[in-house]
Amino acid sequence: MESRLVYMDHGATTPVRKEVFDYMAPFLQERYGNPSSLHTPGREVRQAVEEAREKTADALGANSDELYITAGGTESNNIALRGVAKKRGKPGHIITSSIEHHAVLDVCKDLEKEGHRVTYLPVDRYGRVDPAAVQDALEEDTFIISIMAANNEIGTLQPVREIGALARGKGVYFHTDAVQVVGQLPVDVNELNVDLLSLSAHKLNGPKGVGALYMRKGVKIDPLYRGGSQERKLRPGTENVPGIIGQGKAIELAVSEIPEKKKRLEHLRDRLIKGLINIGEVSLNGHPEERLPGNVNVSFKYIEGESVLLSLDMEGIAASSGSACSSGSLEPSHVLSAIGLDHSTAHGSVRFSLGYGNNEEDIDYVLEKTPPIVERLRSMSPTYRSR
Amino acid sequence: MESRLVYMDHGATTPVRKEVFDYMAPFLQERYGNPSSLHTPGREVRQAVEEAREKTADALGANSDELYITAGGTESNNIALRGVAKKRGKPGHIITSSIEHHAVLDVCKDLEKEGHRVTYLPVDRYGRVDPAAVQDALEEDTFIISIMAANNEIGTLQPVREIGALARGKGVYFHTDAVQVVGQLPVDVNELNVDLLSLSAHKLNGPKGVGALYMRKGVKIDPLYRGGSQERKLRPGTENVPGIIGQGKAIELAVSEIPEKKKRLEHLRDRLIKGLINIGEVSLNGHPEERLPGNVNVSFKYIEGESVLLSLDMEGIAASSGSACSSGSLEPSHVLSAIGLDHSTAHGSVRFSLGYGNNEEDIDYVLEKTPPIVERLRSMSPTYRSR
Amino acid sequence: MYSEKVMDHFTNPRNVGELANADAVGETGSFKCGDTMKLYLKVKDERIEDIRFQTFGCGAAIASSSMLTEMVKGKTIDEAARVTNQDVADELGGLPPMKLHCSNLAADALQDAIADYKSKQRSV
Amino acid sequence: MYSEKVMDHFTNPRNVGELANADAVGETGSFKCGDTMKLYLKVKDERIEDIRFQTFGCGAAIASSSMLTEMVKGKTIDEAARVTNQDVADELGGLPPMKLHCSNLAADALQDAIADYKSKQRSV
């Protein structure tokens, strides 16, 4: 049997592009110096690290001294929120949304335990936060607003610019988890009035285990870790040099290709959505237009996501699901609940996230293989009555 | 001019071995799945990650469910100390030494600010902590003892086993920063009575940006970061898969070669020490026998370390120094101060740390190039009078 | 994640569907993850002559349902009543820990069906 | 880290050594990092005819010393007195920030030497 792989889980992680691998490989081989070392092998690596930092900053319209390397999106989010709260030193108020990634949401829950108050803003049925609700939620001691740029499950884009302007007007820090957006859509921290921004390399065809935190000059923050003086002491520890180099290259490539890629992915995405809806009793989750170029999230009525995934996997199609059964936790996705899906519709959700390398044939293939899978599972379902 | 590189800064970082690079490279290429994903590309990567965890645990005589992946030694130390303190929830007493790495020392200083009390034990002139002093320092509410297995600057080994036994007897957690020791000397967490242990891959010919924290089953700890459920929630975030794979391979190789390597490096080390001392007015820092197989640390009287390093670098020799001038801070090394060196002797310290790839010719070369450098710098020094 | 046996029962489930003239029907669901199962029994001389299931759920849920039907088909009601969810999991060659508590409910559905059967017997 | 000019002065320092019959000697040191410098002047008609230095310190310290001696050799005492540490750093094509405050002290040593010279003049 020919083994075909149609990878449609780019929201979970992405392949490292060949150009990126080739670019970082020397730093896993002959260019092994420690960038903090004084000698030539160290100094040469330092220079490469700083070039990569510059590339990463450039991609956001930021200065390179506003860019801190981290070990990924989770760490960036943790440093941003906890670091600002730690520096503040006294309890205050935080505004976020109910559909953030756990790396924001669960940090906020932790901060509540430490005495802070958190408003988790609701979203509409498309998953959008209303900027007016942000405005209304502001309190005397609100010190940070954290709203993601796009949701990882349903792909909905948030009105970041409006929220940024509002935060700026009030002198409140604005953090955005842009892990799903950087490299997919243009991001400029100045246009968006963002003070802190998280990104992660492995979501944009860079390596896993490296990310960055943009922090506008003047933002007051305390480091969470102590140790050496790397990353101007905000994130001490010997630098993940190959990761940093790979991230710089990946982001440079990704950002340069946005216009072409956006058009291409949106086309594939809309074809896939249309084809899946055609199966019948399939509904789109998230916003029909204001969504990530590569994100398709649908609910198949009467059946459960994990069993769809397993069946797709047997055909060589890699996707993911917000179903409880597939998440490692037992609860259905908080995002799908927040947009008002009932338990069983949430249960039947499947995300196909498109990216680098996907093409028309992949869409054809998925649209050929999915209907019989859905049909088979529905035929086993106690809730389904075929007409 | 022929450009020769004699790398003797393995204490700062090490080259990734070819076997390790080859082993991890596929995970930067075709094996890019997210180990948390349900599909085949994800599941296959999960399996490889768990195998690497097992290798890493095996190297310490630990179970793989006691092994948590981190982004390096700094993170391991921070999680160990802060995590245990956080879980405890109320102020208490910590025992550590005055020659720990900053990733322990500065965390302790931070914890003092949060209300904990810390005893920084002194060391003798060789840099050894006296187990009896640990015993004497114990207080009613001592909850953790953190003593490094070997010092990174002067290479002195600590009586970890004795301290471990003592901690075990008192029911106090014992953490050891073994970043410099794992892969160099045998480490068995059970024999040593260690409850928590930090290691870092890039010190043992693995990749930068990945490390591990061993934590004995039953140790009560709170995570510092929140997010996904990776690393059983102790360290959430998409796994640095290539790093983890590389770390597993590197540690497996390093540990299997310890007997041969120890003998080889000790021989080279002792030759180098003897040759350097022969220059005259050169003194060894650290313990003459109880030291890391690859560590040579000497003070050149009348001259300053950074200028020695620069001169060595021009000859293609990469080393490091505890001199203030080379450290990025302005103070001389706290380690050299703690062993009682006066300011100017500390200032003249140079560390040659041997490792993978170093051979007799390297020692010959260093012993040929160093004396004229020392002579030249001394001839410029206001404190030197040649006899 | 899943054993080969689980994947086999997921891919080729045995005894799937409804029984038009069932003597008893059992149903159960997991509050935790939302899986639901339905079992249909045909009983003759206190023996399970035929059995069918319908399941809304993940791979483990479907495989457990299928496995259970194989295990109890031909058994007496009393014998079948002794089959536990753990037995089903064991017979499948084990299940991932988290699935043990949410998707492995087929034996509960069977208990429910047996209760239905007994209550119908009494009311006859 | 260091500019080419710094490395040149570090590798081939000018005017290194002592002056046996110096008219003035200056010395300075950094409390912060421990660098020390010594300067020897030979003065004729209020002009620095010859100058030598000795330095215990890092690359920047040695290069700064060497650079300073080149800058002030042949200058009058009054002209030389106006040279600052910043001038030395500029002439070297810049120094790493942290080195500006610890290893770039040659002009201070010169001030000390000039004071020594003047006090000797007075006492003559």
Ligand SMILES: Cc1ncc(COP(=O)(O)O)c(C=O)c1O
């Ligand atoms: C929106 C969002 N935030 C944060 C993260 C966490 O990033 P990482 O896995 O690199 O820690 C992810 C991906 O997992 C994400 O999609």
Ligand SMILES: Cc1ncc(COP(=O)(O)O)c(C=O)c1O
């Ligand atoms: C003893 C010791 N502890 C901790 C560390 C920190 O490790 P890492 O640089 O991997 O964060 C190092 C090395 O820098 C070390 O030598």
